[in-house]
Amino acid sequence: MPRQFTPKVVTANALIEGDVVYLTSRDDWTRLLHEAEVLTDEAHAELRLLEASARHHEAVGVYLADVKLEAGIPQPTHFREDFRRTGPSNYFHGKQAESRNS
Amino acid sequence: MYQYTDFDRAFLAERNAQFRQQVERRISGALTEDEFKPLRLMNGVYLQLHAYMLRVAVPYGTLNSAQMRKLAELAERWDKGYGHFTTRQNIQYNWPKLSDIPDMLDALAEVNLHAIQTSGNTIRNVTADHFAGAAADEIADPRPVAELIRQWSTDHPEFQFLPRKFKIAVTGSPNDRAVTKAHDIGLRMVERDGEAGFEVIVGGGLGRTPMIGKVVRDFLPRADLLPYLEAIVSVYNLLGRRDNKYKARIKITVHENGLEKIRSLVEERFATLRAQFGGVDQEMLKGIEAQFAPPAFHASDSDDFQAAYDSDPVFRSWVDTNVTAHRRDDHAIVSISLKAHGKTPGDATAAQMRVMADLAKEHAYDELRISHEQNVILPHVPRAALPRLHAALKTAGLGTANIGLVSDIIACPGMDYCALATARSIPIAQEISERFDALKLEHEIGDLKIKISGCINACGHHHVGHIGILGLDRAGVENYQITLGGDGTETAEIGQRAGPGFSADEIVPAVERLVLGYLDLRASADETFLQAYRRLGPAPFKALLYPEAREKAA
Ligand code: HEM
Ligand code: SF4
Numbered sequence: 001m002p003r004q005f006t007p008k009v010v011t012a013n014a015l016i017e018g019d020v021v022y023l024t025s026r027d028d029w030t031r032l033l034h035e036a037e038v039l040t041d042e043a044h045a046e047l048r049l050l051e052a053s054a055r056h057h058e059a060v061g062v063y064l065a066d067v068k069l070e071a072g073i074p075q076p077t078h079f080r081e082d083f084r085r086t087g088p089s090n091y092f093h094g095k096q097a098e099s100r101n102s
Numbered sequence: 103m104y105q106y107t108d109f110d111r112a113f114l115a116e117r118n119a120q121f122r123q124q125v126e127r128r129i130s131g132a133l134t135e136d137e138f139k140p141l142r143l144m145n146g147v148y149l150q151l152h153a154y155m156l157r158v159a160v161p162y163g164t165l166n167s168a169q170m171r172k173l174a175e176l177a178e179r180w181d182k183g184y185g186h187f188t189t190r191q192n193i194q195y196n197w198p199k200l201s202d203i204p205d206m207l208d209a210l211a212e213v214n215l216h217a218i219q220t221s222g223n224t225i226r227n228v229t230a231d232h233f234a235g236a237a238a239d240e241i242a243d244p245r246p247v248a249e250l251i252r253q254w255s256t257d258h259p260e261f262q263f264l265p266r267k268f269k270i271a272v273t274g275s276p277n278d279r280a281v282t283k284a285h286d287i288g289l290r291m292v293e294r295d296g297e298a299g300f301e302v303i304v305g306g307g308l309g310r311t312p313m314i315g316k317v318v319r320d321f322l323p324r325a326d327l328l329p330y331l332e333a334i335v336s337v338y339n340l341l342g343r344r345d346n347k348y349k350a351r352i353k354i355t356v357h358e359n360g361l362e363k364i365r366s367l368v369e370e371r372f373a374t375l376r377a378q379f380g381g382v383d384q385e386m387l388k389g390i391e392a393q394f395a396p397p398a399f400h401a402s403d404s405d406d407f408q409a410a411y412d413s414d415p416v417f418r419s420w421v422d423t424n425v426t427a428h429r430r431d432d433h434a435i436v437s438i439s440l441k442a443h444g445k446t447p448g449d450a451t452a453a454q455m456r457v458m459a460d461l462a463k464e465h466a467y468d469e470l471r472i473s474h475e476q477n478v479i480l481p482h483v484p485r486a487a488l489p490r491l492h493a494a495l496k497t498a499g500l501g502t503a504n505i506g507l508v509s510d511i512i513a514c515p516g517m518d519y520c521a522l523a524t525a526r527s528i529p530i531a532q533e534i535s536e537r538f539d540a541l542k543l544e545h546e547i548g549d550l551k552i553k554i555s556g557c558i559n560a561c562g563h564h565h566v567g568h569i570g571i572l573g574l575d576r577a578g579v580e581n582y583q584i585t586l587g588g589d590g591t592e593t594a595e596i597g598q599r600a601g602p603g604f605s606a607d608e609i610v611p612a613v614e615r616l617v618l619g620y621l622d623l624r625a626s627a628d629e630t631f632l633q634a635y636r637r638l639g640p641a642p643f644k645a646l647l648y649p650e651a652r653e654k655a656a
Contacts, residue, residue: 016129018150019152055129056131056135061134077578078578079517079579080151083518083526084152088196090518092527094153
């Protein structure tokens with residue numbers, strides 16, 4: 001039996017700042033996970049990954065990350081993705097310290 | 103200190119100009135990441151979890167105050183006000199923007215610093231004892247030899263395509279502070295019949311397959327060093343495996359072929375090469391030695407020191423843990439702890455860097471060192487200056503008296519920064535050091551090395567920690583494995599896994615049980631954790647870690 005496809009988002013690091021970004025359904029990058037496009041269909045996800053990977057002048061290291069939906073909002077399923085959307089735990093730096101909303 | 107020539111300076115300026123263009127072309131879209139990545143890695147630029155990282159080299163861990171001040175300036179202007187000193191004797195900046203990095207490199211070049219990484223399957227930067235040129239137990243300063251090896255190997259045509267990268271470490275004294283047994287080749291200076299020479303060790307390494315190096319020659323006269331090294335490297339070049347990256351290091355070559363075979367091939371090759379060298383290398387060495395000449399020491403009288411030592415218990419405690427004997431009686435080696443309790447091991451703020459630079463300039467002949475244990479060293483301090491130095495350090499939050507103790511923990515960046523990590527390491531170090539500070543038992547516990555890595559690459563040297571901690575991902579949860587009995591000195595050993603791992607919540611209590619339990623197990627207050635472990639074996643220590651198992655067995 002084929003494995004069931006779990007929801008995903010396209011994520012990467014921004015070319016200049018190097019911080020974590022997610023692809024939105026409007027085809028731009030957001031710094032906030034909850035604004036990311038949630039991909040629930042495997043073929044569509046592969047397509048979005050390909051499209052995003054072609055944007056190599058905007059983002060680096062594009063990949064699909066698992067999410068789970070809680071009240072319709074994507075949440076990380078793995079602690080690595082949780083740290084990526086928050087920042088380091090030894091300083092209040094990175095995303096947790098920014099209210100930026102681009 | 104090694105003096106830059108005009109040639110070095112011109113080379114650096116050209117490299118920086120070249121990289122500036124490459125960054126511009128990356129940003130404009132003319133270069134893809136696949137094209138750019140090898141270029142940025144050669145220039146010390148990595149991509150981590152939350153940002154780029156710039157890794158600045160500190161050759162032989164040696165800096166002057168102007169260079170330290172420049173490191174502070176970079177932290178302030180282009181980072182978040184701090185830098186991270188690592189076990190590789192370099193400094194990492196965790197938050198630079200790609201577009202700022204060319205300016206950072208130009209700023210570094212003003213003080214002859216750079217971020218160029220030796221990369222590829224060649225002989226990498228040679229590392230040396232951080233007390234080089236200062237230690238009382240030293241036979242000779244190992245840095246000239248390290249620099250000779252670097253110059254000899256850099257463009258050596260035969261060694262540009264080795265099976266794998268190759269790392270050499272040198273210590274100038276019998277007490278090994280450079281972890282020589284965990285390098286491809288380790289050189290430990292020893293004396294025989296009044297003559298200085300090297301014990302030559304091959305095939306050590308940590309990482310995925312940790313191994314302790316083996317002695318291939320117990321005494322090599324100093325003048326024979328280069329032909330002998332060349333013999334080892336050429337035997338490895340021939341026998342080393344190229345079919346599997348994980349089996350390509352010389353540690354596997356030695357393991358698979360046996361030390362005896364390697365030794366006889368090396369000696370055979372050495373006999374031929376020795377005749378060919380004919381002393382040119384010894385001429386080169388003389389020139390290099392002049393560049394590492396010691397400062398012009400001035401005599402220091404010890405009255406101020408003794409008065410402070412007798413009257414101030416805080417100063418006394420700091421001297422007893424952080425100060426090491428210098429080769430001159432009226433001087434001392436000071437280790438400045440970058441391990442304040444509860445703080446990130448190896449981090450220093452820009453303000454702290456400036457304080458250290460000022461103190462080096464004022465009291466320590468303008469010289470600083472970075473140790474692989476993530477602390478900063480002032481190698482030459484007149485004893486009379488120690489009380490003032492300590493007072494200034496204390497004010498800057500740099501007076502922690504814990505060198506070599508439980509809270510002097512080595513930790514790699516782990517999953518707080520590193521993209522390869524399987525778990526975090528920094529918070530575990532912070533919690534352990536806070537816990538033992540609260541217990542006020544550190545000095546009672548004595549010598550104890552805890553080392554933490556966030557994945558099997560072992561950047562935190564956990565295999566050679568008396569207590570090693572390895573962070574893993576077990577089914578999507580952080581899990582910490584303990585190894586016991588590791589040792590990175592001349593009596594090196596790889597630590598043994600104690601048993602099942604611990605969760606992030608359980609690991610600090612487990613370490614506490616282990617260490618407090620040791621206090622009951624030791625034969626006397628002088629028996630260190632490692633000595634007690636060697637005397638008693640793992641069983642009583644495992645029982646401390648896994649009390650449930652003991653109850654079940656009973
Ligand atoms: C955060 C970025 C880092 C990355 C991506 C990284 C990656 C790696 C990798 C892949 C290896 C294994 C190489 C091999 O055996 O072929 C390695 C080894 C090593 N790393 Fe790192 N590292 C990082 C940071 C550090 C830091 C901060 C330190 C010092 C605290 C460090 C010290 C070392 C050492 C000493 C080794 C050699 C271990 C051995 O003997 O095999 N690394 N690193
Ligand atoms: S040991 Fe692993 S987690 Fe730690 S710095 Fe090295 S590669 Fe990163």
